[in-house]
Amino acid sequence: MEWRLFRNGWKRRSLAQDRVPNRCHIKTGFILLLALTFLLSIIVYISDFSLKSAAAPDTLYETVVNQIPSYYVTESASSIDNQTMFSAPTPINNQQRATQNNSEHHHVAHPLNYYFTLDEPDICKQRNPFLVLMVPVAPYEVKARNAIRSTWGNETTVQGKAVLTLFLVGLTVGADSEKAQQQLEEESRQHRDLIQSNFVDSYFNLTIKTMVIMDWLATRCPQAYYSMKIDSDMFLNVDNLVTLLSAPNTPRENYITGVLMRNRFVVRNKNSKWYVSEELYPEPKYPTYLLGMGYVFSNDLPSKIVEASNYVKPFNIEDAYIGACLKQLGVEPSSPPEPSQFRIYMGQYKRENFLRAITTILGSPQQLIDIWKDVNKPM
Numbered sequence: 269m270e271w272r273l274f275r276n277g278w279k280r281r282s283l284a285q286d287r288v289p290n291r292c293h294i295k296t297g298f299i300l301l302l303a304l305t306f307l308l309s310i311i312v313y314i315s316d317f318s319l320k321s322a323a324a325p326d327t328l329y330e331t332v333v334n335q336i337p338s339y340y341v342t343e344s345a346s347s348i349d350n351q352t353m354f355s356a357p358t359p360i361n362n363q364q365r366a367t368q369n370n371s372e373h374h375h376v377a378h379p380l381n382y383y384f385t386l387d388e389p390d391i392c393k394q395r396n397p398f399l400v401l402m403v404p405v406a407p408y409e410v411k412a413r414n415a416i417r418s419t420w421g422n423e424t425t426v427q428g429k430a431v432l433t434l435f436l437v438g439l440t441v442g443a444d445s446e447k448a449q450q451q452l453e454e455e456s457r458q459h460r461d462l463i464q465s466n467f468v469d470s471y472f473n474l475t476i477k478t479m480v481i482m483d484w485l486a487t488r489c490p491q492a493y494y495s496m497k498i499d500s501d502m503f504l505n506v507d508n509l510v511t512l513l514s515a516p517n518t519p520r521e522n523y524i525t526g527v528l529m530r531n532r533f534v535v536r537n538k539n540s541k542w543y544v545s546e547e548l549y550p551e552p553k554y555p556t557y558l559l560g561m562g563y564v565f566s567n568d569l570p571s572k573i574v575e576a577s578n579y580v581k582p583f584n585i586e587d588a589y590i591g592a593c594l595k596q597l598g599v600e601p602s603s604p605p606e607p608s609q610f611r612i613y614m615g616q617y618k619r620e621n622f623l624r625a626i627t628t629i630l631g632s633p634q635q636l637i638d639i640w641k642d643v644n645k646p647m
């Protein structure tokens with residue numbers, strides 16, 4: 269329609285041009301050229317805009333998560349381009365899954381396959397925490413751990429309630445692994461906040477890491493009221509989190525909240541970091557899950573999730589996998605009472621935003637230290 273109008277207009281004008289003198293002809297041509305450029309740029313703008321807003325949710329998800337700095341990146345991540353470890357040791361087909369029961373713990377993400385090489389088995393008995401903050405982190409990311417130890421990880425009593433922060437690492441591999449292990453053991457003696465499990469620490473093994481976190485909470489810390497799985501590159505306002513969890517209408521059981529991911533398509537692009545094969549996860553969409561950067565849950569859930577994972581075939585997207593376990597349990601993720609408190613990005617730094625927030629992604633350990641100082645400066 270618009271095109272036709274445009275064409276008619278063009279035609280009419282070019283007919284008119286035949287009758288005008290030469291000088292005027294050039295001027296009209298110039299104006300026409302300007303008008304044409306203007307129209308073309310509008311068309312380009314509009315089609316670009318509608319393309320963007322019509323983008324499939326999975327590309328949108330990729331766009332969002334691609335923007336997240338250092339999101340879960342470990343050194344070995346780029347070298348993992350195949351799915352063998354998640355179909356090992358025994359691939360589970362649908363028929364097997366239907367007959368599977370909890371006497372079978374053989375699948376690769378099930379925590380019973382692993383044991384703790386560094387542990388704090390009595391720390392919950394000693395501290396009796398209301399809230400446990402579990403931070404999956406790569407072994408070499410000591411700067412991130414130290415930044416957390418000197419900021420939100422150092423908040424051990426909040427509103428009179430005990431809060432405990434622990435880091436979960438896997439095994440280091442490679443030439444320097446022995447030295448790295450010694451350093452980790454030294455760090456553990458010094459801070460008593462490291463948990464290590466015997467899987468190889470890599471981006472691809474994050475589902476294993478998360479399941480080991482759930483197992484630790486279920487077996488070493490059942491007395492805690494709430495837990496949070498929070499990445500090492502996050503800001504956390506512990507006070508606001510404890511306020512949320514202490515509110516009378518916050519459920520004590522089957523409660524999990526954070527940034528809700530609804531109707532997310534499984535990424536089938538083999539070049540993507542989030543690629544999952546149809547063999548590993550046949551359905552086109554994930555069930556509703558919580559973005560892995562930081563989700564909070566009542567502490568009855570870890571043992572239930574570990575149990576449910578017996579029936580849910582593992583795949584390498586840890587947060588979506590927890591979503592699949594929750595679906596298996598019939599537990600519906602909750603939107604936070606104030607969704608803006610769980611923010612992927614804060615944009616430009618504004619102190620008042622961080623005073624209101626619960627959690628958001630930061631760019632570096634130094635940024636966490638700087639922002640923390642500013643947010644907590646005396647008024």
Ligand SMILES: *[C@@H]1O[C@H](CO)[C@@H](O)[C@H](O)[C@H]1NC(C)=O
Binds near residue numbers: 349350351352
């Ligand atoms: C996948 O992994 C297996 C064993 O871990 C290896 O033999 C194979 O070459 C890998 N394939 C690709 C495409 O990297």
Ligand SMILES: *[C@@H]1O[C@H](CO)[C@@H](O)[C@H](O)[C@H]1NC(C)=O
Binds near residue numbers: 368369370371
């Ligand atoms: C679980 O499977 C084993 C054999 O694989 C079987 O002996 C057992 O009865 C099953 N348990 C349940 C609760 O179905």
Ligand SMILES: *[C@@H]1O[C@H](CO)[C@@H](O)[C@H](O)[C@H]1NC(C)=O
Binds near residue numbers: 417419422
């Ligand atoms: C933690 O906070 C206490 C004060 O409450 C301070 O003395 C200590 O140095 C802090 N620890 C770290 C690692 O910053």
Ligand SMILES: *[C@@H]1O[C@H](CO)[C@@H](O)[C@H](O)[C@H]1NC(C)=O
Binds near residue numbers: 353468469470476
């Ligand atoms: C973890 O990831 C590495 C690759 O980075 C792989 O070699 C290993 O088999 C995986 N699984 C376990 C249980 O360590």
